[in-house]
Amino acid sequence: MFKIKTTLVAAMVGLSLSGCSQPEQNTSQSSSTSAEASSLTAADAKAFLEQAQNDIAKIQLPAAHAQWSYATNINVDTAAVSAYLGEQLSTKVAQLAKEAAKFNNVEVDADTRRKLDLLRNGLTLPPPSDPEKSERLAKIGSDLDGMYGAGEYCRDDNTCFSLVEMSSQMASSRDYDLLLEFWKGWREVAVPMKPLYEEQVALANEGAEELGFANVSELWRGKYDMPADDFPQELDRLWGQVEPFYEALHCHVRAKLGEHYGTDNVPQNKPIPAHLLGNMWAQTWGNVYDLVKPEQEMVVPDVTGALKAQGYDEIKMVKQAESFFSSLGFEKLPETFWERSQFQKPEGRDVQCHASAWDLDDKDDLRIKMCIQITGEEFNVIHHELGHNYYQRAYKDQPLLYRGSANDGFHEAIGDTIALSITPKYLKQIGLIDTIPDASNDIGMLMQVALDKIAFIPFGLMVDQWRWKVLSGEVTPENYNQVWWELREKYQGVMAPVPRPADAFDPGAKYHVPANVPYTRYFLAHILQFQFHQALCDIAGDEGPLNRCSIYGSEEAGKALNDMLEMGMSEPWQNALEKITGSPEMDASTIQAYFAPLKEWLDEQNQGRQCGW
Helix, strand or coil: CCCCCCCCCCCCCCCCCCCCCCCCCCHHHHCCCHHHHHCCCHHHHHHHHHHHHHHHHHHHHHHHHHHHHHHHCCCHHHHHHHHHHHHHHHHHHHHHHHHHHCCCCCCCCHHHHHHHHHHHCCCCCCCCCCHHHHHHHHHHHHHHHHHHHCCEEECCCCCEEEHHHHHHHHHHCCCHHHHHHHHHHHHHCCCCHHHHHHHHHHHHHHHHHHCCCCCHHHHHHCCCCCCCCCHHHHHHHHHHHHHHHHHHHHHHHHHHHHHHHCCCCCCCCCCEEHHHCCCCCCCCCHHHHHHHCCCCCCCCCCHHHHHHHCCCCHHHHHHHHHHHHHHCCCCCCCHHHHHHCECCCCCCCCCCCCCEEEECCCCCCEEEECCCCCCHHHHHHHHHHHHHHHHHHHCCCCCHHHCCCCCCCHHHHHHHHHHHCCCHHHHHHCCCCCCCCCHHHHHHHHHHHHHHHHHHHHHHHHHHHHHHHHHCCCCCHHHHHHHHHHHHHHHHCEECCCCCCCCCCHHHHCCCCCCCCCCHHHHHHHHHHHHHHHHHHHHHCCCCCHHHCCCCCCHHHHHHHHHHHCCCCCCCHHHHHHHHHCCCCCCCHHHHHHCHHHHHHHHHHCCCCCCCC
16 A cells, blocks of 8 residues: 655644544534534533544544554554544544534634634544434545555556656656656556545535534634635735746746657647656646756755765654754754654564654653664754644643644644754754855755745645635535646646546645645645744844844744744734734745745846746
8 A cells, every 4th residue: 555655743643633534423413403502601511612622632642652563563452542543533533523513603702612613623524413424424434545556557467556656757757658647657546536426525515514514615714713715815915926936937947858758749839748847736846856957067065875874774864853842942852852763664564654743641742653774864853843843842731622723734734844053054063064155056956955945836826726616516426536737837837748538537646735724724734934034043143144043052043932832822823923923924035035046047048038937
């Protein structure tokens, strides 16, 4: 089975139940008559929340331990225990979400209302009260997950390829026809998902209506401390700030792809064919760096070589990352972190190797799970993962329903913000390099960052733009694929390389769609990380270019960061943002500041080219 690399934020069994099987519901417990609801009081709401948090806490801890056991020792027994306890937790949260909906029209104080709303919004796909429909919704989710996980593409000679194998070829091959074959082949896996997905949408919308929402789209869009209908407009505003830089990057990449593959294959006045960008979904472009990089010779620090030359092992790499946070004034990680984390792939048992940060008890049992390689890339990842752990510990004293990031983009953004400080300046401070390369080398490094982070932003935006339209009924099943490609062309300037069949369901070829994992969090994280980085660099008093700043050693920046982290979800995310940046508004203009040298270089390269699509 192909496992998507994820970073787990907060306790592994938090309130987002994406991918969990939804339980049968006891209608006598999960729904109430209007007479019952009208007799409820604010005191009832407070009592309910107190009991609800206690009930969740009782199941959450053993479920977290079971999931850790499964992730670090995959076998039939750990799988069975993890699945059982996970279902028990999802059953309880689904029940409590519907109980919380009883208080929709009860007048309560702001804190109580916030907790009720967080609980009511805790389900990604709320099951209907009807037991048969609830069971059917759970079965569809399991079936879609299995179809994606078992998916493979087979040629006529019965030679078959997994997604991992095809993705590796998409990343490295420059054979136009092979790339097109694998791009089309993987999308065949999604075709049978379409009728199931359509049925899933209808059932989940029934569940959402029982919670007081018009549909699942309103539930998803309503999680962001602003009116649900205003949220997509806010995202488009942010995208408008990024778009000029993205268009400059797109223009240069398209021109270079045209030079390599020919302008017949890559027309210079149209969107880029989606199979040529080094990634199965054209969501990140870092794998085509060799085709688009600056021609001049560049000096790039060899972090991997330095780590090996200086005798770094897995533990020393993590200790160095811990010292980054210690330099900001954070307390050292607990001794149990070092005793219980997985740093290496163990001998003799199967484990999940994708990097993740865990907080098993919502208090102090912090861990990371990795199979660390001694590379510069992994060194960055470790800093990122510890960012999650320090966030988890910062909000541990909040009530259970507030133990999470201010919105779902904040957790990823914090990890990425820390990684942005892994600059040559920091590497020299800790002795991994002797000299900082001069600014002429920045173009290549900024290009590498932009091909992954900036190229991703419009994809991160359009996935849920499509899904919200589907979940609200604005886009009907016969138009699923058409609208998907309309949005990809509009935002990304990327097009299907061949006409798509009428029965295609290309959205299903992206894991997060059949798995029903909300995607806007990744868009928000890519915006917020640069805003956080600039604010912390300002607090640290760094006066150099933003892309060269590291906050290492600044206790002032550390205090400002921790003050925001400690808030958890206790207040609207706008308040948390203002705490660290001085403004309650997300602002993508910091991206322009970070990439200013690259933008100037791109504008020079694009002279005489036709940009846009």
